Each structure stands twice: as C-alpha cells, then as structure tokens.
Amino acid sequence: MIRRFTQKMKKSNQNFKEETVKALNEKEEQPKELSIDLKQNEEVIHAIYDNSFDIVIRPFSASDGTKGLMIYIDGLCNTEEINENVLTPLMKDAELTTNNIDTIIEQHLTISEATKVHTFNELIEEVSSGHPIILFDGNATGCSLSVEQFEMRSVDEPEAEQVVRGPRDGFIEPLIVNTALLRLRIKSPRLKIKTMKIGIQSRTNVAIAYIEEVADSTLIEEAENRLKRIEVDAVLESGNIEEMIEDHPYSPFPQILNTERTDVASSYLLEGHVVILVDGSPMALVAPTTFYSLMQSAEDYYQRFLISTTIRWLRYLFLVIALTLPSLYVAALTYHHEMVPTALMISIATGREQIPFPAMVEAFLMEVIFEVLREAGLRLPKQIGPAVSIVGGLIIGEAAVTAGIVSAPMVIVVAVTGVSSFAIPRYNAGISIRMLRFPLLFLAGMLGLLGIMVGLIGIIVHLSSIRSFGVPYLAPMAPANFSDMKDVMMRVPKWAQNTRPRLTGESNKNRQSPQQKPSPERGGES
Incomplete structure (x- = not known):
C-alpha cells in the first residue's frame, strides 16, 4: 500500500x-x-x-x-x-x-x-x-x-559625442545606472520613468522617461503603445527598438535621435520629449525629433551664442557641400562648361586628358573607394584604423592619379566632400547624406543641373512629408512657427529662451522667468 x-x-x-x-x-x-x-x-x-x-x-x-x-x-x-x-x-x-x-x-x-x-x-x-x-x-x-552584481564599464565620456566644453559622463549598458544618471541631472519628482519588458526570449527591460506636466500626454501614450506592439524574440540594442517604432521605415533619414550623452537626453526631457532607454544599450532614443535636431551639437549650448550660431551656419554649409559638390562637379564638366572659368576649365581638361572614364564614372569610383576606406578605418582596431584610412587614402589617390585612372581635381573634390560630411554631428544623419550623394551623382551625369534640381526637390518634398511621432520633420520651418526658430539656424542666448517648443512643450510653455537678460544697471536684482 x-x-x-x-x-x-x-x-x-x-x-x-x-x-x-x-x-x-x-x-x-x-x-x-x-x-x-x-x-x-x-x-x-x-x-x-x-x-x-x-x-x-x-x-x-x-x-x-x-x-x-x-x-x-x-x-x-x-x-x-x-x-x-x-x-x-x-x-x-x-x-x-x-x-x-x-x-x-x-x-x-x-x-x-x-x-x-x-x-x-x-x-x-x-x-x-x-x-x-x-x-x-x-x-x-x-x-x-535584490543582490545582483555583475561586471560593467565605468561611466565615461562617449567617444562618438565628445565636446571641448561640457560634461564628461555618458550612458552605459545597465539600465539602472542610466536611469540614475538622469535622476542626477533632473532631481524633480515630476521625472517619471516607466518600465516594460520586450522580447519573448530576451525579456529586455525598456524604460520610458518623461517629465510630467511638461511632456504631452498623447505623446507619452503613443510611445507606450508603439512599444507594447513590439513582439520579437529579442531586443539586444536600442537600434532594434528604433526600427520598430519609427513613422517612415523606408525613409533614409533617422526619425528618432539617439545619444549617449546624459546632458543631451536631459535637455530634451526638459523640452517635452520622451526618452527611451534599453537595458544593455548605452544609446538613449529621443522622440520626437526633427531634421534640425540632427544638426545640433551638445557644445552649441555651452559656448557663447555668437560662436555657436557661427559654427551652426558652417555646419549647414558643409551639409550642402557634402551632398552636392561631386554632383555639381560632374554636371559642370559634362554639360555646363560655361559655368567654369576658362583658365580653370583648361587646367581641368589638361588633367583629364588621359582619363579613360567619363566624369560620372570617375566620381562614382572615387566615392566608393573613399567610403570603403572610411568603413575600414571604423572596423579595424583603434590602434591601426586611422593610420590605415589616412595612408590608404594618400597611396590610393596618388597611385590612381599617376596611373591616369582619375584626375587630380576629382581627388580634391572627393576629399573635400568627405571632410565636409564629418562636420555633421550625428553619425546616422551623416550616413543618410552619404547615401543620397550617389543618386544625385547619377542624376547630374544624365541631366546635368536639371537632374540635381530634380533630386534636391525630391529630397525636400520627402522631408516635408515625413513625421516623427506626429511632429513634422521640418518643424518649425515647415510649418512655419517663428517663436520656435530661436534654436534652428541660430542659437539665441540662454536668457532669451523663455518658452519651450510649441509642438512638444505646449502643455507647459514657460521654461524660465522673463527678464533674465544680464544688465549692469540691474546689479543683483532678479
């Protein structure tokens, strides 16, 4: 029994x-x-x-x-x-x-x-x-x-977002450390951080941070709904989340800003944005974002406003050069000789006398080689990566000119274009510009300046049609909102930034007290 x-x-x-x-x-x-x-x-x-x-x-x-x-x-x-x-x-x-x-x-x-x-x-x-x-x-x-303990790297300055003047701390992989870094910057109890688990196998902790009564409630709800819809095996990095929640997945332009800097994430929280943190990733996602946010650097807000504005204008100039310079060169050599001064045209023609390829093919080959060298420098170990990219560029460029495969002016054009693309603060925005350079190059080779104009109009129309979490990508330029243009092409002084952006901080407009402009007559009065 x-x-x-x-x-x-x-x-x-x-x-x-x-x-x-x-x-x-x-x-x-x-x-x-x-x-x-x-x-x-x-x-x-x-x-x-x-x-x-x-x-x-x-x-x-x-x-x-x-x-x-x-x-x-x-x-x-x-x-x-x-x-x-x-x-x-x-x-x-x-x-x-x-x-x-x-x-x-x-x-x-x-x-x-x-x-x-x-x-x-x-x-x-x-x-x-x-x-x-x-x-x-x-x-x-x-x-x-709660007695967890594991190895992690120290909090240090992000290598991809270094500044001359500014804080030196950045996000690291553990989520709890990243949320604590935000709490150190914003000590208000209105800073709310919600968490959820995403990934059938990974069960990754994902946090949504926002400031209550500053961020719009519909934005917070939309961010939560987009995250809850994700059903995947695993989330290993914030880039997996970014692809799942952006508005226009086929657009070459990033619609969510990513950053490793705690001060950048905190500044966007104070403007009414939401910040998404993923356990195991040092990259924070900021939504919504605009095209102009991708052209801003953290250091713009730590230097004097006149210097920051000048540097920002130079940045937009370099953006135009990085996007259009090879196309303009090809169009001028192929269809519009009258655009080039006679002496310069004779010099270019003499250099191209032995070149067997048309200008478009020559430019395409040099651009591809430059991109390969750039990627090789990124993937190689840090000790030899820069040396390989620099030495490789010098040797290949010199050898190509000596062999008569490309002309010396083309090497100069490609080099200036590549250096200009480095001035774009956000790496993912720079990649988008590098991608679009090739369609413009083919249009210039086929249609000349007309092709370049068609390509640029297409890019502008596309930028005008996309949104990030419902916010127009070209805001506040399109649709125009003059009160928000204080931080687009120029950066007004800190004492003049009295209100938050309308599209993200409408529920709590006032950022600071008025009459903050320093004045010797006012002395210590507030």
Whole structure:
C-alpha cells in the first residue's frame, strides 16, 4: 500500500512538472503558479534550466527545520551578500518561522529590497535579472532578493559625442545606472520613468522617461503603445527598438535621435520629449525629433551664442557641400562648361586628358573607394584604423592619379566632400547624406543641373512629408512657427529662451522667468 502511494505521488509530481514546463514553453495566458510542495517546484526548475551549468540550485534547511531552496545564476549575484544576509539569518535565527513570507522579509532578511513571487514566470524573470529566489516547503510564495552584481564599464565620456566644453559622463549598458544618471541631472519628482519588458526570449527591460506636466500626454501614450506592439524574440540594442517604432521605415533619414550623452537626453526631457532607454544599450532614443535636431551639437549650448550660431551656419554649409559638390562637379564638366572659368576649365581638361572614364564614372569610383576606406578605418582596431584610412587614402589617390585612372581635381573634390560630411554631428544623419550623394551623382551625369534640381526637390518634398511621432520633420520651418526658430539656424542666448517648443512643450510653455537678460544697471536684482 505504501509502495502504491509512493508511485502515485511520483506520478503526480511528474504530471505537474510536464504540465508546468509545457505551459511555460507555450506561453499560456494563465501563468503557472508555484506549488506548496517544494519537491515539485525543484523538479520543474531542474527541467526548465536543464543543461545550464551556471544555474545554482542550492537546497538548505531553515532554523525551524523547514526545507528550503535557493535558485540563482552564478556570476549575476553577490554570493558574499547571499551568505551573510540571507542564508545565515535563515539557517541560524532561532525565532524564524517560514509560514509567512512577509515576516521573513520584514524581520529576518537584512537586504535593501525583497519582493514576493507567485508564479514560475515571475521566478524565471527574477532569476534572469540576477535576483536569487528562495522557496520553502509548504509555501506557494517565493521571495526574490535584490543582490545582483555583475561586471560593467565605468561611466565615461562617449567617444562618438565628445565636446571641448561640457560634461564628461555618458550612458552605459545597465539600465539602472542610466536611469540614475538622469535622476542626477533632473532631481524633480515630476521625472517619471516607466518600465516594460520586450522580447519573448530576451525579456529586455525598456524604460520610458518623461517629465510630467511638461511632456504631452498623447505623446507619452503613443510611445507606450508603439512599444507594447513590439513582439520579437529579442531586443539586444536600442537600434532594434528604433526600427520598430519609427513613422517612415523606408525613409533614409533617422526619425528618432539617439545619444549617449546624459546632458543631451536631459535637455530634451526638459523640452517635452520622451526618452527611451534599453537595458544593455548605452544609446538613449529621443522622440520626437526633427531634421534640425540632427544638426545640433551638445557644445552649441555651452559656448557663447555668437560662436555657436557661427559654427551652426558652417555646419549647414558643409551639409550642402557634402551632398552636392561631386554632383555639381560632374554636371559642370559634362554639360555646363560655361559655368567654369576658362583658365580653370583648361587646367581641368589638361588633367583629364588621359582619363579613360567619363566624369560620372570617375566620381562614382572615387566615392566608393573613399567610403570603403572610411568603413575600414571604423572596423579595424583603434590602434591601426586611422593610420590605415589616412595612408590608404594618400597611396590610393596618388597611385590612381599617376596611373591616369582619375584626375587630380576629382581627388580634391572627393576629399573635400568627405571632410565636409564629418562636420555633421550625428553619425546616422551623416550616413543618410552619404547615401543620397550617389543618386544625385547619377542624376547630374544624365541631366546635368536639371537632374540635381530634380533630386534636391525630391529630397525636400520627402522631408516635408515625413513625421516623427506626429511632429513634422521640418518643424518649425515647415510649418512655419517663428517663436520656435530661436534654436534652428541660430542659437539665441540662454536668457532669451523663455518658452519651450510649441509642438512638444505646449502643455507647459514657460521654461524660465522673463527678464533674465544680464544688465549692469540691474546689479543683483532678479
């Protein structure tokens, strides 16, 4: 009879294990709850984490004689803190009773944060996040402990967004560090940070940050809805999120700004934008964004406004050069000789006398070679990347001119174009300009200046038609809003920026008190 009862219990445990694992694998809507039988829970956990050497399943006996189980991932937890503040109190405290998890959390565990778990789904998420789980026999509620610890790099200045004057801290990979960096910049309790998990396999934590009563409620709701619609296996970087939530996926222009700088993210929060942070990525996403935001640098707001405005004008000039200079050169040589002064035209024609290719093919070859050298310099190790790109450009350019494959003026044009593209502050915006240079080049070779004008009109029409989270991409120029143009082609002084942008900060317009202009007559008056 005892043998039959034992077999029945084993069969019951086996059925519970199989049903639970099946429910977890099939992602049933009803989460499978923990059992009061510790043995059943242990068998399910062993089945879930089968063939996983880094999963630690450690049985122990509490001081009242109750069997317990601790589950954690080796390498994600602080084992010293587990031994000192968890296992020692549970195994040696004479007054411990395991009937009530709340009592254990409040009176016996000397750690800063502990929460209850009731289902295997919650258990898996907590363990995967570096939180050990404690289970007791006779209790269907577990306890999650916040003792995570893992290696991470230090907070340092982002290499891709360096400034001469300005803060030197930037986002890193752990989400909790990034949210803390935002809190250090904006200490107001109105800064709200909501989190959700995205990714069927990765269960990546994604946070939405905004300032309450500054960001528009419809913008916050739209951002949450777009994130909730994402159903993918994994989110490994914020770029995965960016592709899923942008308005026009086929546009070459980025519709969401990404940044590693905490000061940049904070400044956009203060203007009424939302910032999306992804666990495991140092890149924060800012939405909505406009074309003019991509042409702004963090240092524009730390230098004096006259200097910043001058540099910004130069930036737009370099943008036009990077986009159109090769096309204009090809159009002038192919169709519009009268545009070039006679002496210069004779010099160019003499240099091109032995060149076997038309100007369009010559320009295309040189542009492709320049892009290859640029990409090679980025992908190679830092110690040799710049040297390879510089030396490669010099050697290939000199050899091509000597061999009569390309002309010296074409090398100069391509070099000036490449250097101009480096003046664009945002890397993804620079890539867009580099892409569009090739269609304009072909149009110039086929139709001359007419082709260039058709291409530019097409780009402007496209920019006018796209939006970022409902905000026109060319705002505040199109549609025109003169009050918001203080920070587009020019940067007005800080004391004149009294209001927030209309399309993002309409619910709370005033940014600062009026009459902030410094004046010797006013002295220390406010």
